[in-house]
Amino acid sequence: MITIVLLGTGNVATHLFNAFQKTESVTVVQVYNRTKKGLLPFKNKTKTTLSFSDLIVADVYIIAIPDDVIVGLSEKIFFKNRLVVHTSGSIAIDKLSSFNRKGVFYPLQSFTKNKTICFKNIPICIEAEQQKDEQTLQLLAKSISEKIHFINSKQRKAVHIAAIFVNNFVNHLYLKATEICNKHQVSFDILKPLILETSQKIVHLSAKESQTGPAKRNDQKVIDTHINYLQDKTQQEIYKLLTQSIQNTYDDKL
Amino acid sequence: MITIVLLGTGNVATHLFNAFQKTESVTVVQVYNRTKKGLLPFKNKTKTTLSFSDLIVADVYIIAIPDDVIVGLSEKIFFKNRLVVHTSGSIAIDKLSSFNRKGVFYPLQSFTKNKTICFKNIPICIEAEQQKDEQTLQLLAKSISEKIHFINSKQRKAVHIAAIFVNNFVNHLYLKATEICNKHQVSFDILKPLILETSQKIVHLSAKESQTGPAKRNDQKVIDTHINYLQDKTQQEIYKLLTQSIQNTYDDKL
Numbered sequence: 001m002i003t004i005v006l007l008g009t010g011n012v013a014t015h016l017f018n019a020f021q022k023t024e025s026v027t028v029v030q031v032y033n034r035t036k037k038g039l040l041p042f043k044n045k046t047k048t049t050l051s052f053s054d055l056i057v058a059d060v061y062i063i064a065i066p067d068d069v070i071v072g073l074s075e076k077i078f079f080k081n082r083l084v085v086h087t088s089g090s091i092a093i094d095k096l097s098s099f100n101r102k103g104v105f106y107p108l109q110s111f112t113k114n115k116t117i118c119f120k121n122i123p124i125c126i127e128a129e130q131q132k133d134e135q136t137l138q139l140l141a142k143s144i145s146e147k148i149h150f151i152n153s154k155q156r157k158a159v160h161i162a163a164i165f166v167n168n169f170v171n172h173l174y175l176k177a178t179e180i181c182n183k184h185q186v187s188f189d190i191l192k193p194l195i196l197e198t199s200q201k202i203v204h205l206s207a208k209e210s211q212t213g214p215a216k217r218n219d220q221k222v223i224d225t226h227i228n229y230l231q232d233k234t235q236q237e238i239y240k241l242l243t244q245s246i247q248n249t250y251d252d253k254l
Numbered sequence: 255m256i257t258i259v260l261l262g263t264g265n266v267a268t269h270l271f272n273a274f275q276k277t278e279s280v281t282v283v284q285v286y287n288r289t290k291k292g293l294l295p296f297k298n299k300t301k302t303t304l305s306f307s308d309l310i311v312a313d314v315y316i317i318a319i320p321d322d323v324i325v326g327l328s329e330k331i332f333f334k335n336r337l338v339v340h341t342s343g344s345i346a347i348d349k350l351s352s353f354n355r356k357g358v359f360y361p362l363q364s365f366t367k368n369k370t371i372c373f374k375n376i377p378i379c380i381e382a383e384q385q386k387d388e389q390t391l392q393l394l395a396k397s398i399s400e401k402i403h404f405i406n407s408k409q410r411k412a413v414h415i416a417a418i419f420v421n422n423f424v425n426h427l428y429l430k431a432t433e434i435c436n437k438h439q440v441s442f443d444i445l446k447p448l449i450l451e452t453s454q455k456i457v458h459l460s461a462k463e464s465q466t467g468p469a470k471r472n473d474q475k476v477i478d479t480h481i482n483y484l485q486d487k488t489q490q491e492i493y494k495l496l497t498q499s500i501q502n503t504y505d506d507k508l
Contacts, residue, residue, distance in 0.1 A: 109448055110466050147444075158435065158440055160480075162430075162435050162440075165493075169492070180416040184408065195424075201425075205369075214422075222321060245430075246422065248488070
């Protein structure tokens with residue numbers, strides 16, 4: 001049995017807590033948070049505390065809080081030589097306090113509150129300084145997911161940035177498409193089958209092979225008409241930059 | 255029974271031909287193409303011709319060829335008062351030759367050769383100048399799809415541009431993510447669950463609600479680190495522009 005103290009009560013902490021609750025090999029023995037309100041949903045489910053001095057003994061301390069407060073919090077865990085990990089894509093392992101053994105347990109997914117997530121298919125990127133700790137994190141990851149990746153801090157940053165491209169930025173393009181549809185009284189629903197097909201295609205075919213459209217065909221006449229049709233400056237800038245980038249990609253090939 | 259002459263043998267023409275072959279209410283009675291090679295896959299399946307003067311009588315003539323040659327071809331159909339439609343997102347209905355009755359039959363999907371597509375969920379945008387023709391196109395669309403939309407030429411252009419954002423541009427972001435992963439020896443596979451989750455989320459939640467990430471949180475420290483980490487100029491430009499656009503979106507709300 002692996003015992004966990006969870007530090008934080010936000011999206012990632014909550015989803016991890018729920019996932020560990022369903023396993024037989026992991027127990028969250030305590031949840032820490034700096035406010036009482038955050039702890040409310042965990043009362044009656046496990047021990048909770050507002051104070052670092054009340055932290056109990058556990059195999060792993062998982063810090064799941066915003067990036068800019070992770071390092072500070074890691075310095076407040078007054079044990080020595082325990083395994084303390086964070087769940088962030090951005091923070092290098094060596095930024096954690098040196099009082100304890102360091103690790104990273106980064107689930108690569110975009111978590112939305114109140115939306116249940118099946119962890120089975122969520123890749124978990126793990127990193128530790130000691131082999132024994134890597135094994136513990138591997139067991140922890142295996143208890144909730146089938147996709148375990150050993151990723152160092154430099155690679156993790158690349159993964160995090162790539163994730164921003166395929167999640168944050170893609171979602172923003174969905175927003176731009178929503179605006180364009182709304183402006184012309186067309187339902188955004190009309191695009192949903194294409195959106196699903198686009199993402200499903202990439203599972204089997206590379207992005208380079210999947211590319212279609214006027215930019216790929218270098219159809220400047222259609223491109224100019226579109227830029228002209230879009231009157232919104234930001235929409236035009238996004239259209240121009242991505243079109244130019246696609247054109248450059250396929251120019252290289254010639 | 256609705257009879258069709260299909261003009262063109264590219265991706266859209268081939269996919270439409272295969273879809274109509276499976277219906278009981280539509281028959282493709284002839285396929286036209288300007289080269290013999292294009293007609294080869296249709297031999298033994300229906301009549302084929304290289305010559306406009308051999309075009310036979312049908313209820314609908316579907317022009318499925320590149321945008322820049324649609325109008326020219328429509329002028330070579332020497333009938334009078336037949337229903338002639340194109341399948342393009344970009345060309346307004348009134349650009350078609352006035353010798354015949356005009357219409358549009360635009361399936362909103364990105365077609366890849368050699369990848370079978372189930373038309374059932376593909377939205378088909380139809381437009382006609384006469385009500386009778388609209389009804390014919392509706393029957394035609396219903397024979398292969400469950401999603402029929404009556405969309406005028408101005409709306410269709412908006413749909414087409416929005417489709418470029420959610421398909422062509424999204425796919426290009428997948429390519430940028432592939433480059434970032436490759437550079438740091440991480441498999442792009444690690445992103446696939448996130449890609450699928452991102453597209454599936456938009457089916458139930460608006461893009462505005464779905465947004466997460468450092469740009470949404472206005473986490474300038476993480477943003478600057480990322481821009482610095484990406485050394486490629488194009489990747490940096492895309493990161494900056496989309497981040498700025500996300501920041502502006504959520505600033506408006508305050």
